[in-house]
Amino acid sequence: MNASLRVAGAVACAALVVAATVAGGSFLGLAAPLSGDAFESVAQEPAVGAERVESPYGHATVRYDEAGVPHVSAENEEALYYAVGYVQARDRLFQMDLQRRLVGGNLSAAFGERAVESDRFYRKMDFQAAAEASWAELRDTDAGPALEAYSAGVNRYIDAGERPPEFALLGYEPTRWEPTDTLLVGKLIAWRLSGNFADLRRATVRARLGPEATAELYPDAMAHDVPIVRGASDAAPFDPATAAGVAASAAANDSGSAAAGGANASGDFAAVYDAVAPFETKRVVGSNNWVLSGEATESGKPVLANDPHLSLTVPGVWYEMHTAVGESVDARGVTFPGIPFVIIGRTADVAWGVTNVGGDFTDEYTYETRDGQYLYDGEYRDFETTQETIPVADAPDVTVTVRKTVHGPVVERGGRTVGVAWPGFSATNESLGVYRLNRAESMADVRSALRIWDVPAQNFVAATRAGETLYYPAGRYPLRVTDGEVVRGDRIFDGSAGEGEWPGYTPYGTSSWSGFVPYASIPHVDDPAVLATANQRTVDDPPFYVGTSATYSEPYRGARIYEMLDARASDGATVADVLAVQRDVRSRAGVAYADIARDATGDLSPDARELAATLESWDGEMRADSRGALVARLFRDEFRAATFEDEFADAGLDAAYYPNPYVTQTLPADSRWFDDRETAATETRGDVAREALERTADRIDRRGYETYGDLNRLDLNHPFDREFLGWPERPMDGSAFTVSNFRGGEGEQFGSSWRMVVAFGETPAEDTARGVIPGGQSGVFWSDHYHDQLDEWAAGEYKPLTLSSPGGDPDIVFESGGAAA
Known part of the structure; x- marks a missing residue:
């Protein structure tokens, strides 16, 4: 490809990189202006590596199953993760590179000035x-050698494997x-799930609508009776004040109180919020998981289910794999490309799933400056x-001033200087936690992780x-003083x-976490019979304090x-029951808003009357062929707008x-x-x-729905x-508020990014384990595994999630020899 095509591609691609990354959608939201001829200049062969690869760590084999899932077996852990790095790069290298560029602030070097913000x-x-602080903590742990071997495996593929075509089309090379x-990559995922600026948003509303309105519309807690823990928690009692060490903290900070007087921390933060809101956690991101003990199942054995709801992307956010080393590792499930360990999945005797807690883990601070x-x-x-210096392709470099206080990094907009605290800015150990989960043989091992x-x-x-069985909302919960x-x-x-103040917190260093909630005192449940979470x-x-209605999800799911x-x-309960759930x-949500529509007063136009009648007979199911589901979805949007606009x-x-x-739905009928x-x-x-019914009728007519x-x-x-590169389009069941979760149309693509059910039997051979991802394992668009699971996923079907490897000769053999790349 000539230089002009590369430049045109980079500039135009960048236009949507930023739109996608800042909108909480796909970090791969690029647009290619290139003609079909441009693709012909790239060798259209699968991005495959050699059948035999030298490894400095020892012998390993990879067998791909019929869904393109690699089953990686090795003689030791470093050989295993070297092979994992190689095959992840083989299948998802461009995605991996883009993720690290995004969170590292290096998109502009590849995509130009549109990515600068x-x-x-x-x-x-x-x-x-x-990330560097975390590595300093992790490199001497059990996970350190695994991360180093994984990196060497990625680099081995970068050195010897075929590049995914995106690199040639954009005209740049991946770095080591x-x-x-x-x-x-781990920090990016953690930020997407727990980094939010709800306090800036609330402060702006309070400044513009007043404290009474803010308390009414953004209450401490939504008025429902379905928390995750419905009975007593097994948490150990503790005194928050003692845990936070408030006496010492107060003595340290008394001298500053009179100077600022608290006034600087109030008022309108709209300018700051507008600048950072595109990068915060989105409310549409959610998940479901639940666990049933043998007391609640027909088999007398536990059943576990999990389906995380994230942005749906091409390729998908998850990568499935099976890793095994003798008797020490036998794990199968999904991970994020760029991370060598199974994040959600199972071992021979343990299964685990995760959803986002949705608490308040980000604080903002203002300062008096001079x-x-x-x-x-x-x-x-x-x-x-x-x-x-931010390198910018085909444009002058950009200089950025990075400023930090004792609380963390600083954001400056609209005359405000705001510091940000988040536990992930410190050295953290979740990678070691996942490493331990991949070796879990008992619940004691899970607790250790x-x-x-x-x-x-x-x-x-x-x-x-x-x-x-176990429920534990694990993590670092700050106690503010x-x-x-x-x-x-x-x-x-x-x-x-x-x-x-967060006692025991050191941004960009090693935290003691001394002023955080002790692990044993986090509300949890040991051996629940039935327990479900949906954010x-x-x-x-x-x-x-954990969070408020501004951080938790509505109770519908x-x-x-x-x-x-x-x-x-x-x-x-049977496995069939769990799959049906x-x-x-x-x-x-739809049923609740349909009830509101039934109470519409005054005369309705013929079209609006028809919609009201449709809702009257609707069964509450968000199915693609349902007109009632269409009306309920749009009526909810229009009702909120007509109420508050x-x-x-x-x-x-x-x-x-x-x-x-939910807050809107539960307002009194005569609310102001x-x-x-x-x-x-x-x-x-x-x-x-x-009014909302009339607007809904008009919207349906205008859009032709x-x-x-x-x-x-x-x-x-x-x-x-490009049309020939996209996955097949189709109508979908589900919504943002249904258990089977999908929300699409009008610029949105969110939903169940992985579905997993594990039901234990007396022996592994008697287990029932199933899973499916939306799309496929490969990010290379001409691969047989580019979207071969999409039909199953869209239809609510599954494939086996066993610990058996495919038979036959290995697809890749790693042989002892060579040096770490």
Whole structure:
């Protein structure tokens, strides 16, 4: 390809890189302006490696099964992870490279100036330094040699294997893979799941709508009775004040209190929030998991299920693999490309699954500043400042000033200087935790892994063949200290006054975690009979602040899962029952909003009357061929807009600030929010329902929708947005609020990114284990495994998830010899 084509490709591709990465969608959201002829200049052969590869670590074999899943077996762990690095690069190298570029702030070097804002954010947060701090902690642990061997395997493929075609089409080469790159990918995933700026959002709403309205629309807790832990927790009691060491903390920070006076931590943060909101956790990201003990199953053995809901991308976010070393490792499940260990999956005798806790793990701080310094602990201090250069393809390089305080990195917009604290900026051990899970033989091994789990805080469910079950929301929960008292974290803190300190936290260094919640005191349940998580709040009355309605998910999915599991457990749930729950598409949200529509007051147009009648007879199922599902989905959107748009527009707040659907649904019928300020009458919920039905009718007419599948469509495209590269498009069942989770159409593609069910038998041969990903194992678009699981996934089907390797000769043999790459 000539230079002009490379330049054109890089610039145009960059236009959508940023749009995708900052919108919480695919980090692969690139658009290729190249003609079909450009693809002909790239050798169209699968990106395969040699059948025999020298390994400095010893013998290993790889056998791909019929779904393209590598079964990797080795004589020792380093040989295993060398081979894993090689095959992941073989199947997903471009995706791996793009992820580390994104979080490391290096997209612009490949894609040009359109990616600069994304790079600027990630450079300012300095995830690279956080990854380096974690590596300094991990390299001398059991996981260290595995990460080094994995990196060497990736580099072996970079040196000897065929490049994925994207590199040639964009005109750049991948750089060497380092252990810190794996940890960077881990930081990216952790940030996507736990990094949010809800406090900035809440502070802006409070400044513009007032404290009373903020408390009403963004309550501490949503009014529902289905937390994850429905009974007593098995957490050890503790005193938050004692754990936080508040006496020492208060003494250290008293001198700063008078100087800033707290005033700097209030007010409007819209400019800062607008700058960082594109990079925070999205509410549409969620997951389900549950565990049933033998008491609740027909077989008398545990059953575990998990389906994480993430952005759906091409290639998919997960990579499935089976890894084995003698009797020490036998793990199968999925990982993120770039990470060598199974993150969700099973061993011979243990299974585990995760969902996001959804708590408040990010705090913001303001400062009194002068002459380039900030006030803290009674004195003005220099910001820790570095100048970094962002290389920009086909444009001048960009210099970025990275500033940090004692709390963490700094964001500056609209005259505000805001520091950010997040546990993941410190050295963290989740990679070692996953390493241990891959070797788990008992629940004691699971607990050993979770005890050191730092970030992101995750709802773990686990089960063993021996019959044990466990729920543990493992992670680091900060205790905030202000003036000698432990306080909530749902506000902007005055950093100059020493408010909201996290004792034991050291950003970009080694934290003691001394002022965080002790592991044993995190609410958990030992041996639950039935326990399910769907990102709803952990427990009704936690002994410490965890989060609010702004960070937890609505209870719709959690309530529906418990409803179905309780009914089935009473007679002994079967594997078929569990699969049916995972594929359920009844929407509690849809039914609730249909009830609101039935109460519409006043005259309706003929079209709106027809929609009301449709909802009256609708069965509550979000199925592609249902008109009722279409009306329910759109009515909910229009009802929220008709309720809040006048007040929020007057306050300069757009739809991104609207309260969540559950809070909106549960407002009293005569709530002041239903009144239209532009009329003399006082409107109620029924009036807004009428207006929303009319708007829904107009929207359906304008868009030409007939059934839900016209809107809710799977439409996933390759990074180079060419029709022949995209996956087959189709209408889909499910919604954001159904257990079988899919939300598509009008720019959205979110859903179940992996579905897994593991039911233990008396022996491994009697296990029932199934899984499926949306798409395929390979990121190379002419591979047989590019999207060969998509039909199964879309239809709610599964493939076997056994620990048996395919027979026959290996596809790749790693032989002793050579040096680490």
